[in-house]
Amino acid sequence: MTVSTIPKDPLSMQYRARLRRFIRWLRSPQVILSLIMLAVMFYMVIIPLYRMLITTITFSENDLRYAPGAVVGQFTLFHWLRMLTSKIAMIMTFQPLMHSLTISLGATTLAFLIGGSMAWMVVRTDMPGRKIINVLAVVPYIMPSWTIAMAWKVLFNNGTAGGVPGFLMFLTGTAPPDWVAFGPLPIIISSALHYYTFYFLFVSAALMSIDSSLEEAAELSGASRGRILRKITFPLVIPALLSGFIMTFSKTMGTFGGPNILGVPVSYYTMSTMLRSNTTMLAFGDAFVLAIILILFSMTTVTLNQKIVGTRKSYETIGGRGFMAQKTKLRESKYILTAITVTFQLIIAVLPLTLLIISTLMLHSGVYSIDNLSLAHWIGASDVKINNGEPGILLNPAIWRGAWNSIRLALFTAFFTALLGVILGYAVVKGRGTRLGKIVEQLAFVPYVIPGIAFGAVYISMFTKSVGPIPPLYGTFVLLVVVSVAKHIPYSSRTGVSAMLQVGRELEEAAAIAGAKAWRRFWRIIFPLTSAGFVSGFLLTFITTMRELSLIILLVTPSTAVLASMTMRYIENGNEQQANAVIILLITIVLIGNFIISRFRGGSLKKGLGV
Amino acid sequence: MSVAIRINNLTKRFGNVTAVNNVSLDIESGSFLTLLGPSGCGKTTLLRCITGLEDPNEGEIFIGDKLVYSSREGISVPPGERDLGLVFQNYALWPHMKVYKNMTFALETQKMSVEEMDKRVKDSLAEVKMSGYEDRYPREMSGGQQQRIALARMLAYRPKVFLMDEPLSNLDARLRMDMRIELKRLHHVTGATTVYVTHDQVEALTMSTNIAIMKEGVIQQLDTPDQVYHYPATLFVADFIGNPKVNILNGVIDEAGKVNIGSFKISANTYTKTGKVVLTIRPEDITISTEPVPDGIEFTAYSVLPAGADSSIIAQRDDVELTIREMGTCKIRMDEKIWLKINQDAVNLYDENSGKLITQ
Numbered sequence: 001m002t003v004s005t006i007p008k009d010p011l012s013m014q015y016r017a018r019l020r021r022f023i024r025w026l027r028s029p030q031v032i033l034s035l036i037m038l039a040v041m042f043y044m045v046i047i048p049l050y051r052m053l054i055t056t057i058t059f060s061e062n063d064l065r066y067a068p069g070a071v072v073g074q075f076t077l078f079h080w081l082r083m084l085t086s087k088i089a090m091i092m093t094f095q096p097l098m099h100s101l102t103i104s105l106g107a108t109t110l111a112f113l114i115g116g117s118m119a120w121m122v123v124r125t126d127m128p129g130r131k132i133i134n135v136l137a138v139v140p141y142i143m144p145s146w147t148i149a150m151a152w153k154v155l156f157n158n159g160t161a162g163g164v165p166g167f168l169m170f171l172t173g174t175a176p177p178d179w180v181a182f183g184p185l186p187i188i189i190s191s192a193l194h195y196y197t198f199y200f201l202f203v204s205a206a207l208m209s210i211d212s213s214l215e216e217a218a219e220l221s222g223a224s225r226g227r228i229l230r231k232i233t234f235p236l237v238i239p240a241l242l243s244g245f246i247m248t249f250s251k252t253m254g255t256f257g258g259p260n261i262l263g264v265p266v267s268y269y270t271m272s273t274m275l276r277s278n279t280t281m282l283a284f285g286d287a288f289v290l291a292i293i294l295i296l297f298s299m300t301t302v303t304l305n306q307k308i309v310g311t312r313k314s315y316e317t318i319g320g321r322g323f324m325a326q327k328t329k330l331r332e333s334k335y336i337l338t339a340i341t342v343t344f345q346l347i348i349a350v351l352p353l354t355l356l357i358i359s360t361l362m363l364h365s366g367v368y369s370i371d372n373l374s375l376a377h378w379i380g381a382s383d384v385k386i387n388n389g390e391p392g393i394l395l396n397p398a399i400w401r402g403a404w405n406s407i408r409l410a411l412f413t414a415f416f417t418a419l420l421g422v423i424l425g426y427a428v429v430k431g432r433g434t435r436l437g438k439i440v441e442q443l444a445f446v447p448y449v450i451p452g453i454a455f456g457a458v459y460i461s462m463f464t465k466s467v468g469p470i471p472p473l474y475g476t477f478v479l480l481v482v483v484s485v486a487k488h489i490p491y492s493s494r495t496g497v498s499a500m501l502q503v504g505r506e507l508e509e510a511a512a513i514a515g516a517k518a519w520r521r522f523w524r525i526i527f528p529l530t531s532a533g534f535v536s537g538f539l540l541t542f543i544t545t546m547r548e549l550s551l552i553i554l555l556v557t558p559s560t561a562v563l564a565s566m567t568m569r570y571i572e573n574g575n576e577q578q579a580n581a582v583i584i585l586l587i588t589i590v591l592i593g594n595f596i597i598s599r600f601r602g603g604s605l606k607k608g609l610g611v
Numbered sequence: 612m613s614v615a616i617r618i619n620n621l622t623k624r625f626g627n628v629t630a631v632n633n634v635s636l637d638i639e640s641g642s643f644l645t646l647l648g649p650s651g652c653g654k655t656t657l658l659r660c661i662t663g664l665e666d667p668n669e670g671e672i673f674i675g676d677k678l679v680y681s682s683r684e685g686i687s688v689p690p691g692e693r694d695l696g697l698v699f700q701n702y703a704l705w706p707h708m709k710v711y712k713n714m715t716f717a718l719e720t721q722k723m724s725v726e727e728m729d730k731r732v733k734d735s736l737a738e739v740k741m742s743g744y745e746d747r748y749p750r751e752m753s754g755g756q757q758q759r760i761a762l763a764r765m766l767a768y769r770p771k772v773f774l775m776d777e778p779l780s781n782l783d784a785r786l787r788m789d790m791r792i793e794l795k796r797l798h799h800v801t802g803a804t805t806v807y808v809t810h811d812q813v814e815a816l817t818m819s820t821n822i823a824i825m826k827e828g829v830i831q832q833l834d835t836p837d838q839v840y841h842y843p844a845t846l847f848v849a850d851f852i853g854n855p856k857v858n859i860l861n862g863v864i865d866e867a868g869k870v871n872i873g874s875f876k877i878s879a880n881t882y883t884k885t886g887k888v889v890l891t892i893r894p895e896d897i898t899i900s901t902e903p904v905p906d907g908i909e910f911t912a913y914s915v916l917p918a919g920a921d922s923s924i925i926a927q928r929d930d931v932e933l934t935i936r937e938m939g940t941c942k943i944r945m946d947e948k949i950w951l952k953i954n955q956d957a958v959n960l961y962d963e964n965s966g967k968l969i970t971q
Binding site for chain 2: 013016017019020021024504507509510511512513514515516517520524525528529
């Protein structure tokens with residue numbers, strides 16, 4: 001008798017083979033890195049979110065003040081009911097939500113109109129001076145987002161909410177109406193003027209990547225300019241418009257500076273300022289309800305948008321490959337257009353700074369005369385009559401400590417973020433097509449849709465107590481670094497991925513065959529070849545962290561205060577001129593940092609933004 | 612002859628696509644084996660499985676006596692420990708390193724002394740006629756020079772087996788010819804087992820000691836270039852190899868043992884086969900005369916394409932079209948009557964259904 005079938009391997013052998021395969025899988029570098037990144041992101045994003053949710057449904061000691069019969073540590077829906085159904089729900093939740101939405105949508109639309117049309121003019125018309133427009137477009141991004149809001153106040157203050165009259169009132173003698181001086185309109189305008197940079201960069205990159213033959217084909221078929229723009233060009237740049245939308249929307253939803261300067265004085269509260277006022281009263285349960293609503297709202301909007309356009313590519317943006325595009329001829333009007341655009345850019349870049357500088361040089365604000373000029377706010381000794389006795393900012397050790405904190409925070413954050421970016425890039429690119437790679441990529445996206453102030457709020461709940469081996473971090477400098485790094489994960493992952501995609505797969509394979517172990521391959525081959533991406537990521541993070549406010553405003557303490565948060569404290573104490581001086585100092589440091597970092601290895605801000 | 616690489620029942624799938632399908636293959640020590648086939652036939656995947664850059668789903672791979680991959684045992688030795696070298700299609704020189712560093716990268720891993728490394732670099736560069744290029748960056752050299760450096764980089768660490776993945780396909784026609792000469796010379800001098808992947812049949816025929824022709828993840832024929840050319844095992848191989856393409860005709864074997872093509876008959880060795888067959892004849896195995904000859908079949912010259920060293924003539928008769936290759940410049944005019952004689956020994960017959968060569 002013969003047996004024709006091959007006998008099956010014994011079970012023990014099958015298990016041994018499976019175990020060996022599993023160990024090999026576990027030891028491959030992208031799996032190790034992916035798992036590390038998962039752990040990091042789990043710790044930095046998922047656990048804090050979970051802790052925040054728990055806080056909203058548990059009584060804490062601080063709740064005893066206003067929640068009758070509360071038992072500390074007990075489950076309760078008190079906070080949710082209070083914020084959503086009680087008599088104060090309107091003022092505490094729904095009004096701020098409406099205000100936030102108004103500002104977000106308003107600012108996003110306005111930023112789109114400015115940035116989009118400017119991009120089209122620069123890329124697709126023959127107008128002169130395109131280079132200078134390109135350079136000037138990035139300037140607002142370097143300034144803190146609330147710079148324009150502060151300048152607005154210097155210009156338009158009408159005394160309604162106290163303070164001294166602004167320049168305009170001094171020049172014209174009449175007070176600007178309230179709706180110009182405070183509230184939604186100025187907040188929308190000042191935010192849009194800051195965020196239009198995103199639209200400009202994304203849309204111009206997308207326009208540059210469109211093969212102009214697509215448009216020429218339409219033109220040959222007899223379509224008019226307007227029709228081509230609507231039917232061909234516009235649909236092709238939709239993904240870029242969407243990335244601009246998501247970025248601007250989620251940023252403005254959580255923005256704190258502008259609403260705090262131009263909204264709070266007239267009791268125009270947004271989600272972010274309401275959140276802050278709740279946390280200053282230690283009503284964390286209530287504050288976190290707001291934070292969660294804010295997060296849900298932002299996430300839903302972003303997801304809906306992606307569903308409608310039907311692509312996640314929006315987030316990656318179209319890469320800029322230069323086609324020789326046919327330029328629209330503008331004839332004589334082109335010089336006028338250039339003049340308008342450049343003037344506009346100069347106004348929003350230079351005028352706010354000039355106003356701020358002038359205001360810091362006036363001893364008493366609101367007194368417009370030559371004798372009032374003084375350097376007291378910069379280098380004056382402490383005087384009880386001005387600035388509540390605070391010395392000039394350059395003589396104030398607290399300012400220097402703040403500056404040092406800012407620089408330290410920006411450098412640490414930039415370094416860790418750029419490092420995470422390279423690692424994430426490697427893990428994601430190598431893991432393309434595997435389930436693990438997909439999870440890592442999606443998880444890295446999460447902080448993107450959590451508005452800044454809510455993200456900061458998440459960390460209050462996380463680190464007031466020790467978690468596992470990690471000590472309580474609340475009030476420490478480390479926490480600021482952690483939150484900043486975590487918030488930057490999506491950006492760093494994008495920079496990392498695009499840098500990694502530039503490195504051909506076979507370059508690493510050649511090293512593997514040459515016998516180099518993963519560690520050596522990474523440091524000798526991958527890292528040197530992605531270092532431009534590393535520097536760009538570093539630069540972008542450095543700048544955004546230096547002037548970040550919304551994210552850390554809830555987490556700073558006097559000893560960890562940074563320049564950005566100090567401006568807010570000065571404003572709230574009524575020392576507005578010193579606040580303005582601090583902003584000028586902050587921008588100066590950013591410019592110097594930008595100059596130094598971009599010397600290295602061809603890093604650039606635009607590259608860091610992934611365009 | 613000992614076996615340098617042994618592959619048993621290797622299968623590699625990407626999702627639903629089976630790139631390599633149950634392939635078994637022995638590669639003799641010192642041979643130059645070419646994996647040849649159209650794009651997507653699995654040749655590169657098979658090569659990558661040998662290197663370890665790709666993990667197969669099933670099967671075994673031995674390099675020398677060493678088991679480097681086994682799905683049953685769950686073993687897969689990392690690429691760096693398989694003692695083989697690979698030359699990539701796009702060279703894969705590390706752009707941030709000079710030639711010297713590129714070449715010593717692998718040697719550093721082996722903890723070699725500086726003097727020894729210098730000597731290795733010098734010797735290897737001399738071997739590819741690139742002496743003196745140690746301090747160049749890859750981008751400072753032409754494509755052909757980069758390819759030579761890529762080759763030298765592999766030579767420097769003296770692997771047991773040379774693997775090459777379409778190394779010449781990024782070069783222009785002239786450089787390709789030069790490199791063919793060099794590669795064949797290199798194999799002759801070093802005697803190293805070489806596995807070479809290409810879709811270019813001329814490269815395969817001119818350089819290899821053995822050719823494995825692949826289609827849809829399966830090896831169709833593994834044989835010497837001569838056998839592959841003259842006795843293609845399947846119609847696919849017959850059609851794939853040869854330029855101009857082989858003539859393929861449908862016919863029926865008659866009582867006299869000749870193949871009936873319709874209005875004429877071709878003598879062939881039909882063995883015991885009867886009924887419908889597919890007949891192939893290479894263009895150079897047909898001779899032309901401009902006058903009637905005994906056994907000559909009358910055709911009309913449809914088109915004549917002289918190319919200097921040789922000429923192609925397309926001949927027609929009813930709905931049958933034949934391509935003939937003749938040495939030298941052809942004097943036949945188009946639409947002229949011609950008489951063709953077919954070399955009976957060069958005719959191959961294939962089974963109509965399986966497409967396999969009829970041998971007995």
